[in-house]
Amino acid sequence: MSILITSETKFIIQGITGREAVNLTRENLDYGSKIVGGVTPGRSGRDVYGVPVYDCVRDVVEKHGAVEGSIVSVPPGFTRDAVFEAIENGVKTIVVVTENIPRKEVAQMVELANLRGARIIGPNCLGIISPDEAKMGGMGGPAANTRQAYKKGNIGVMSRSGGMTTEIASTLTAAGLGQSTCVSIGGDAIVGTTYAELMPLFEADPETEAIVIYSEPGGRMEAELAEWVKENDSRLPIVAFMAGRFMDEMQGMRFGHAGTIVEGKEDTTAEKIARMEASGISVAERIEEIPALIQKRLAEKGK
Amino acid sequence: MRFYEYESKALFERHRMPLNTRRTVSSASEAREAAAEIGCPVVVKSQVLSGGRMKAGAVKFAKTPDEAASYYDEILPIEVNGETARSILIETMSPIAQEYFVSVTWDGRRKAPVVLFSDMGGIDIEEVAEKHPEHVSKTHFSTIFPLTPRIAKEAIGKVGVSGRDLNRMTPIVFELMKIFLEYDLTLAEINPLARLEDGSFCVLDGHIDLEAEARGKHKKLLAELGIGEDETRQARPPTEFEIAGRKVNDVDHRGVAGNVVEFDGNLGLIIGAGGGSLTLFDAVRNHGGKPANYCEIGGNPSVSKACELTKLILSKPGVEKIAVMMNVVSNTRVDIVARGVVKGCIESGKDPAKVISIFRIPGAWEDEGFKILEKYGVEYCDRSVSMYDAAGRAVAKLGA
Amino acid sequence: MPGLFIDVQVDAAVAKDAAIAKKLEDACPVDIFEASDAGVTVVEANLDECTLCDLCIQAAPEGSVKVVKLYE
Numbered sequence: 001m002s003i004l005i006t007s008e009t010k011f012i013i014q015g016i017t018g019r020e021a022v023n024l025t026r027e028n029l030d031y032g033s034k035i036v037g038g039v040t041p042g043r044s045g046r047d048v049y050g051v052p053v054y055d056c057v058r059d060v061v062e063k064h065g066a067v068e069g070s071i072v073s074v075p076p077g078f079t080r081d082a083v084f085e086a087i088e089n090g091v092k093t094i095v096v097v098t099e100n101i102p103r104k105e106v107a108q109m110v111e112l113a114n115l116r117g118a119r120i121i122g123p124n125c126l127g128i129i130s131p132d133e134a135k136m137g138g139m140g141g142p143a144a145n146t147r148q149a150y151k152k153g154n155i156g157v158m159s160r161s162g163g164m165t166t167e168i169a170s171t172l173t174a175a176g177l178g179q180s181t182c183v184s185i186g187g188d189a190i191v192g193t194t195y196a197e198l199m200p201l202f203e204a205d206p207e208t209e210a211i212v213i214y215s216e217p218g219g220r221m222e223a224e225l226a227e228w229v230k231e232n233d234s235r236l237p238i239v240a241f242m243a244g245r246f247m248d249e250m251q252g253m254r255f256g257h258a259g260t261i262v263e264g265k266e267d268t269t270a271e272k273i274a275r276m277e278a279s280g281i282s283v284a285e286r287i288e289e290i291p292a293l294i295q296k297r298l299a300e301k302g303k
Numbered sequence: 304m305r306f307y308e309y310e311s312k313a314l315f316e317r318h319r320m321p322l323n324t325r326r327t328v329s330s331a332s333e334a335r336e337a338a339a340e341i342g343c344p345v346v347v348k349s350q351v352l353s354g355g356r357m358k359a360g361a362v363k364f365a366k367t368p369d370e371a372a373s374y375y376d377e378i379l380p381i382e383v384n385g386e387t388a389r390s391i392l393i394e395t396m397s398p399i400a401q402e403y404f405v406s407v408t409w410d411g412r413r414k415a416p417v418v419l420f421s422d423m424g425g426i427d428i429e430e431v432a433e434k435h436p437e438h439v440s441k442t443h444f445s446t447i448f449p450l451t452p453r454i455a456k457e458a459i460g461k462v463g464v465s466g467r468d469l470n471r472m473t474p475i476v477f478e479l480m481k482i483f484l485e486y487d488l489t490l491a492e493i494n495p496l497a498r499l500e501d502g503s504f505c506v507l508d509g510h511i512d513l514e515a516e517a518r519g520k521h522k523k524l525l526a527e528l529g530i531g532e533d534e535t536r537q538a539r540p541p542t543e544f545e546i547a548g549r550k551v552n553d554v555d556h557r558g559v560a561g562n563v564v565e566f567d568g569n570l571g572l573i574i575g576a577g578g579g580s581l582t583l584f585d586a587v588r589n590h591g592g593k594p595a596n597y598c599e600i601g602g603n604p605s606v607s608k609a610c611e612l613t614k615l616i617l618s619k620p621g622v623e624k625i626a627v628m629m630n631v632v633s634n635t636r637v638d639i640v641a642r643g644v645v646k647g648c649i650e651s652g653k654d655p656a657k658v659i660s661i662f663r664i665p666g667a668w669e670d671e672g673f674k675i676l677e678k679y680g681v682e683y684c685d686r687s688v689s690m691y692d693a694a695g696r697a698v699a700k701l702g703a
Numbered sequence: 704m705p706g707l708f709i710d711v712q713v714d715a716a717v718a719k720d721a722a723i724a725k726k727l728e729d730a731c732p733v734d735i736f737e738a739s740d741a742g743v744t745v746v747e748a749n750l751d752e753c754t755l756c757d758l759c760i761q762a763a764p765e766g767s768v769k770v771v772k773l774y775e
Contacts, residue, residue: 164630216577220411
């Protein structure tokens with residue numbers, strides 16, 4: 001088991017003929033993912049590494065039946081439309097790779113997804129991987145490099161940083177700790193799916209026995225996770241790595257109070273660490289400490 | 304990106320919000336003229352981006368044009384949180400009966416915009432929210448259904464305002480919500496929104512923050528408001544080095560490389576991605592290293608982009624060596640970055656083997672990348688060397 | 704300026720074929736090929752941007768396009 005994707009998940013790539021998407025197509029196919037089609041308006045009839053290209057998502061669905069997932073890799077100005085198109089054609093898991101999308105457009109995508117029972121991962125993310133099964137997105141790069149970094153196992157990984165997802169997985173793998181599913185959730189102010197929103201999925205996955213998260217300054221996502229862990233009496237031990245400690249010393253001009261009233265005061269890294277530790281999350285100072293902390297927490301649980 | 308008060312008000316005016324007569328001035332004699340023309344008493348306000356103007360003494364009330372002129376000279380040099388006035392705003396002073404607070408912003412947890420309303424405006428709203436929560440309403444609204452005044456009415460009504468005041472404020476709050484969405488703002492705020500003694504309403508002060516990512520979409524508005532394309536409105540103005548970095552990034556849409564922050568150390572950093580940069584910067588500092596810059600490379604930048612960034616960092620006075628480090632990369636490619644960095648060194652007239660202290664980028668296409676580094680004699684390491692230890696090696700080399 | 708890391712060689716006969724030229728221009732994600740009625744020209748300034756995707760090799764008759772890594 002794993003969460004979000006398996007080797008059976010049928011998905012498409014929107015913007016498949018772009019420089020990054022061409023890469024993604026090859027890497028995902030090589031890793032064993034089931035890509036049934038690609039979309040680039042005006043380019044139907046072509047193929048990218050054997051994946052047929054269509055003008056719109058509806059054409060893919062008509063030809064290949066229901067599509068479960070999509071990777072959206074189109075320029076920022078076209079992303080909202082591409083995501084709407086995927087949602088309205090019944091796609092349920094949408095990985096948005098594109099970065100620099102204004103918040104309003106992200107909010108619009110999330111709102112429509114919620115109405116239609118779809119889930120967005122990202123934007124500005126590397127996607128999802130269930131090691132040795134399939135991946136949907138750029139996690140790990142080419143298949144050979146991906147196999148080097150990711151191995152099947154029992155640790156769930158969630159990260160606001162795409163790059164650090166692979167660094168963390170690679171460190172776990174080197175220590176003999178495989179992963180169930182790793183999710184790069186994206187680093188923007190509004191993301192489709194947060195740490196706390198993924199927790200119920202990991203909680204319900206019998207294969208996942210512990211969680212590692214990457215944490216950095218800004219936002220309320222760690223606070224939200226800490227709350228969730230406490231409120232739901234989670235069975236999963238969590239280890240967090242905190243980056244960007246230097247930011248505490250160089251805070252810029254602080255503006256506005258409205259955000260504080262809405263989401264609560266933004267934590268410094270020191271405050272984030274304290275908040276996570278108070279809810280039972282172990283915090284590592286360096287990446288290389290993560291495996292030992294995980295093993296210690298698992299041993300405490302008798303695993 | 305924050306707007307000055309006079310810019311926020313110019314935007315509000317386009318949307319027919321009720322505002323006082325006002326003029327932005329840039330000399331004491333202009334201040335005198337403006338006060339005479341508008342009619343005293345007037346408010347004389349320093350135009351700064353940060354809050355706390357009143358406390359700093361940068362807002363004054365003048366009874367005569369001469370007084371306005373002398374307040375101009377008094378206020379101009381005052382620093383508000385280290386920031387001096389860009390200009391001075393002279394505005395009618397209105398007799399106020401009550402002050403309200405309206406703000407539209409994003410709720411990252413609900414992933415939706417929210418309008419905040421309070422009938423206790425003018426003072427520290429965080430304190431009001433804490434001590435009198437019943438006087439602050441929070442109302443979320445949709446970003447895809449048509450926006451109608453109903454949410455504005457709800458927001459006002461929730462704190463107990465009714466009657467004529469409710470009906471008069473509804474279009475103002477509604478307009479603020481529309482502006483917020485139309486211009487991709489992250490904050491649209493009126494504080495205070497005043498009910499004057501004659502029962503009419505007036506926007507006394509306002510804040511607008513435009514999302515940096517949306518600047519390109521609103522070029523026309525920014526130009527019309529007189530906001531320059533190179534104004535970042537950050538805590539400090541960008542340095543020449545940082546402006547040059549942004550140019551490197553903007554020239555080519557492939558990937559990100561060039562958003563640099565300047566420091567005064569001797570170790571140039573070519574680091575990435577977002578999280579990796581934070582981690583590596585921490586590591587360099589923990590080892591006692593002195594970074595010359597911060598940067599975030601990601602999204603698989605082109606060879607030319609990585610090359611230009613390298614040249615820029617090497618051209619910075621005081622930079623002795625560069626460290627090229629990232630987390631295990633997935634979409635950014637080791638070989639592409641290696642090509643760009645090596646090319647940048649060569650085009651700067653430097654030997655890559657000497658000037659690159661360490662190259663620690665494992666991951667996608669590392670075999671190809673390592674071949675390039677070997678050919679040019681650059682010291683590199685794979686993932687078995689942690690980011691922390693790689694940073695240590697880079698710092699140690701400078702000491703030697 | 705030729706590439707520092709990559710060179711691309713197109714077989715002389717194939718380089719004059721306008722139809723193949725168009726296919727090469729279409730296939731390359733980093734614009735290394737420029738097609739005209741007279742055939743294909745290699746854009747030297749873009750050579751180092753080559754992502755080794757092999758799409759040009761697949762688009763042309765077998766063996767007629769070679770991507771050479773100059774660092775090997």
